[in-house]
Amino acid sequence: MKRYSGFSLFANALSYHEKWQKVWRKPIPKKEYDVIVVGGGGHGLATAYYLAKVHGITNVAVIEKGYLGGGNTARNTTIIRSNYLWDEAAQLYELSLKLWEGLSQELNYNVMFSQRGVLNLGHTLQDMRDIERRVNANRLNGIDGEVVSPKRIKEIAPLINTSPNSRYPILGASWQPRGGTARHDAVAWGYARGADALGVDMIQQTEVTGIRRKNGAVIGVDTTQGFIGARKVACVTAGNSGVVAAMAGLRLPVESRPLQALVSEPVKPCLDTVVMSNAVHGYVSQSDKGDLVIGAGVDSYNGYGQRGSFHVIEHTVQAICELFPAFSRVQMNRQWGGVVDTCPDACPIISKTSVEGLYFNCGWGTGGFKATPGSGFVFADTVANDRPHPLAKAFTVDRFNSGALIDEHGAAGVAH
Amino acid sequence: MKQKNRLVVFGRTDPNQPINFTFNGKPYQGLLGDTLASALLANGVNVVGRSFKYARPRGIVGHGPEEPNGIIQLGSGSATVPNLKVTQVELYEGLDAKSVNGWPSVNIDVMGLVGAFGRLMPPGFYYKTFMYPKKLWMTYEHFIRKAAGLGKTPTEADPDTYEKLNQHCDVLVVGAGPAGLTAALEAGLTGARVIIADEQSEFGGSLLASTQPIDDQSSTDWIAQTVSAITAMPNVQRLSRSTVFGYYDHNFLTILEKRTDHLGINSPQGARQRLHRVRAKQVVLATGAFERPLVFAHNDIPGVMQASSVSTYVNRYGVAPGEKLVLATTNDNAYQTAIDWYNSGRVVVAVVDTRQATNGPLVSHVKDLGIEVLQGYGVIQAMGSKRVRGALVAPLNENGTKVTGPVEQLKCDLIATSGGWSAAVHLSSHTGAKPIWDDAIVSFRPGISKQQERSVGACNGTFDLAQGLLEGALAGSEAAQLAGFGDGQVKRGMPIVNTLEEQAQQALFLIPHTLPSSRAPSQFVDLQLDVSAAGIELAVTEGFESVEHVKRYTALGFGTDQGKLGNINGMAILANALGQSIAETGTTIFRPSYTPTTFGAIAGRDIGELFDPERYTAMHRWHEQQGAVFEDVGQWKRPWFFPNQQETMHQAVNRECMAVRNSIGILDASTLGKIDIQGPDAAEFITRMYTNSYLTLAPGKCRYGVMLKEDGMIFDDGVCACISDNHYLMFTTTGGAAGVLAWLELWQQTEWPELQVYFTSVTDHWATATITGPNARNVMAKVCDDIDLSADKFGFMDWRDGTVAGLAARVFRISFTGELTYEINVAANYGRYLWERLMAAGAEFDITPYGTEAMHVLRAEKGFIIVGQDTDGSMTPTDMNMDWVIGKKKTFSFVGKRSLERSDCLRDNRKRLVGLKTLVPTAVIPEGAQIVNDPHQPLPMAMQGHVTSSYFSANLDHSIALAVVKGGLNRMGEIVYCPAADGSSIAAEIVNSVFYDPKGERQHV
């Protein structure tokens, strides 16, 4: 892999950019792989990368039905934070955040991870209790965070409306300075390029249509390009996890729902942080290009259409105009949807299955982008060693039978 | 003021109505009927903006929503609007516009220097640089962001209002060009409810700029006639300045109507914009087509324009945007522009046609006018910097991929280009219909309909006017018929249009240069985002092959024009680089908004105090008058505390708490959810829903219950009273009321329809005043003389009907304070009267109104939980020490029961509700504090649980807290710590969760 740098850019400019190396090859699938990763989203690509990088397993293929990073990785609002309530979740997301902090250098690909901080607003007394609880838990878990006052919020985000007379006035917020955003596409591309350089095959425009088993163990996958053998199959297919699990006769406690987002037209910098409000339902940050990136709520019904209902957008935009009355005259440029796989407790599943050699990593729902590096790291370890990584232990499917849910839903606001 | 490019034929502008405006601080004059674009062109303004990445000077290229360059900031102050397109801003007196980029000005932009280094900034350069040293990224980013964005957001709240209309119609026609007009006319004639919307100020579409006669009359006369026919039909709603920006499932479409933007930045009256939410039975899309620009070197210099736009400025606005025209084309259609220019009296230097030989009627007409036509030639490069000075032309090979001969320069100041037309398939694509590439028309066509819609006219790839008129008419009548109106036959005779024969156009998406794209001067594809042909080819070189990757890598089509001009060329260039067809390459996905849509309009009136309903109790005004401070509980406003003059919250709450324990307090409890339950199986049903049993509850009695979700976790709690056999009244928490009712209905209607029981919400019916404290009975006695209030006749957990303050009342002896309590319910219309009478009757006992905060303290003193505060969706009744509420002997497996037996729920170190008593009595632990055994252990600390409720108890004169602690019940007397952010910690002893009157004697009196 030829490294990227200011110098390489300069050198290539001299040759009119005609000599750049390909970011990844376009290989013909081999007959058999040690590991097939199904799903070329951020999580799948990270899994492949760490399998090769950390575990030396390089005979790996990532099979993606569309284009790399085209699923939820392409459609999320890119909010990154680790201030989750429960120990198990917090540790997983914090591992991820630590990996983010060195990711551009690790991959030699600038993923533009921007630690501009994340505010989670509280609008009711109970919101504030929950925020206190979460921030205290974070702090004792070694995760940065503080509870901030409306005055401080106003300093961080001057256009925000902290008037005590608004319908749901802002009473305070949690503030995680290390949180922020990243350039989502670059994450997928960076991992893909890194994995490719280590020998992983990226097989795009190829859909897995079946998971073949023999004597209770996986032997490969059927695809739109034919059968491809594998000793292990690791499924990381987000919104389509239920469909893929069914191919192996498995059921998962996930439901696939539309989650929407929208961007405004680009405007000059006016918001230097990430602002999230569960109570009024709106999430907003400003991209480096200038557009306001806004996350909406998840639709109540199941759907695979990568689109949702307009009233959800309306509600979100109302919330944004409530929080930022000055944004009322800004215009929506584009809106879209993704299909998120939500677990009843809003926490992921990182698990072996009853089929030998078959693994699932899913259920990240509305908030898995931030987990991309950590998820890949932990899942690669789980697949390589055929046992849950210590941080993945709590995230097996068994919890839905035992009742050991990690209820980020019930406890504190989670989303994105 | 002289407008140097204003023609003597004014088109649809009015020479008698001059309008003054400023652009970048300089005053100009235009005419009524102008857009800002036509007025700027009339005044010879060349540079209207600077490009996003390279800060290159840019001029106006289009005349509609496709415009990529003319992006401006309108006005200033709170009503300023960022990012409008000059082509879509109608001129009004005093209009004040500024370019969004360019410093110190668009004409002299120092950022333009960056453009000189453009070669160092190919697509993706960000990903390859700024990585080292790691800690500098935020600094780099700071500077990157400085260059970000187009216009500026206002910094104050929006002075305007917006509104929404829910519309229903049989046929919605989108676009009022010729095809849309005939569709609306035919659909209207059937009597169907029709809406026709067009984003422009007037109906007529492209005909507004056409010189072609229809039915022996001018096209403008035909429009006027047709529009008046439509106007005469009351069943047709006409919406102009109305953009259909989204097409959603089940024929739901959204329209943004700009009501007042053409009058000024502020609405003089009423809503500035209106969002129509339309549910249409049938839809006719007649949205027209976009002309494709030709891509050649330096095609971004001001003075390179769309051919159809040049015609539009001449014919519709009476503006000639230059002097000497070179027309570059791949098709016959564009020759009309040469004719229009010629007729305007200005010079046509040449027509440069990439096709080797053409001789259609339009071509002949042009030749007959004496205009030079260069056949088999292309404009390979524009010359100039802030205005075109010339065009480099060269002969091309037959398929237009190579320059085959010497390059010459034509002197000109305007290059009009046409690469054919692209159907505006946007809205049909919103529905998920995949556009289909058609080589015959060199355009995508709408895909197979996924909804009740059809496309007609140019957006259907039918570029011929006569055909479009017919298609529109047929579609209008067909759509109406499918919606239940008319017989599907066209009613009006078709207008006669003289169709000129056209020769085949050439499919050409990149005019070759003598140098390869990578080395030629930039050949721009997406002008707004500075994406060039070389950029697209570079993406392919680097392995980005999917059209979606190329979009994301180069930002092609990401702009505020969403690639209306550039996308097809870009995809074709990509296809070429990949050696595959356009059909194989496909398009990126079209999504709403068709054109950018104001947030305020999407929000509508549901902002400010109307953001969410505020629900008030019957006593609300009294509380207000007493100066209560309110708390949001769900949608309700509840008094939080009632400060006397000068009192702090703390003082007020202490006083309120003391009053309850020592004499009497009064609480507005009207917000608690109340559900009336009737039916032979009511008791059985309730018993299945609550953890405990109601089968034996006698009339006149109440029982406290806890409701679980099927996962065993506490969901709601409250008291349920037996009113009579088969009749119960259930209380829920304030926030849980609606959820509980839906929950009961769910089980009854879907799981146990055989159980005969009906539920009715009576929350609003009752106003509830709770009087509590040792003097409650004394006060009660003063206002009620038909209920025996003695303890043995009306005991704790009993209820009685009677007359209170002269009102029919239902009185419950239930208590959330642990004191003697009467909860008095009357029909809500008498709520305030009851309240005032109770206040009067209690005056001698100093009756004290108290709010939710005192209520919380008082119940915490008693160890009563609040669902949602002490529980969080992961708590079972056992966790809350409420095993007593679980009916062990119930035969039916009540909802949630089985889950309590799961291994995790049986774990013995689950968190359990306990009390915490701080070692320092005055130290109040913050609610939400985490609990550890050793505050000095290293991070991460092993957390034992957290504090759910915490107060200073004035009655006990020390602080109290409720907490959930791992294995807490076995740890009584242990000292634990709550570490604070500043490193300090509060030590507390684990105690029983009941702090006050542990035997519960006070409520039993």
Place this chain on the structure above:
Amino acid sequence: MLLIYCPHCLESREEEEFSYGGEAHIARPLDPENLSDEQWGDYLFFRKNPRGIHHEMWYHATGCRRYFNVTRNTLTYEILESYLVGTEPQITEVGV
């Protein structure tokens, strides 16, 4: 934005009037106590979540307050039928 036919109101009504009730036809086990944790967990949390035909419940919340069932294609969002609770769907496969 769905337009949903309510079989009680006998009208197609806007999505905003309804709330979603999840997968239909999941019978509560008659004897929960005799189920294993696994069987019970299955009833609680595991859903079909198909890409295609889905039988689901909707509650006409601001209308008649009745639950009913809908057959909907989760990919195209097309609603193929509305039917009463306690009755069986007519459509169980795409294309039928």
Place this chain on the structure above:
Amino acid sequence: MSESLQPQPRFESPSHYVRGRHSGNVQSVTDAGLVVTEVNNGCYLNLRGDASNAEFNAAVLSVLGISLPLMPGTFMANDTECLYWLGPNEWLLVSAQPGQKREAELRAVLNGHIAVVDVSGGFTQLNLSGPSLNFVLKKSSVYDFEAWWIQPKNDLRCVQTTFAKASALVIGQSQGTVAIIIRRSFTDYIAQWLLDCAADNGCFISP
């Protein structure tokens, strides 16, 4: 101590505090685009029962003098009583009689699985009229009220649907007037909504 000598208890209707308010440039009900008039009906009773049971129907008829509306979205009325269809087994009775009296009378004749619930305190009726009415309805609700006027049916029409961010029972009275029956605690919100969304041509809440 008895307080029975007290004066008549003071009745405060839900819109008590908003009466007389207006928006836009109007000073009286005569020049307002939308006139809102609260009607204090005697009582509101929620009635439940099996619509297919002829006895049930007959019993209702015997007490009220009107029969149960069985078609969705319709109502029956005479001078003093109105019965609105709310659902397949649910009706709202609005009567000039006191609630307790009507409840007792109905209970006396109804048998089997039925329910009668007095919800008089929980609702109020606002009559809306004026030239802005149709416009206001389009702004306020997703329901297609226009269809009522376009295809007049013989039936008297009513519908429960969304109203702004609350819900309402909307009753077609005649071209140009509708009534909405709303929950008490939402009255201020709905009033605020109407004042706001009808401000263009003025809205007046009758004193």
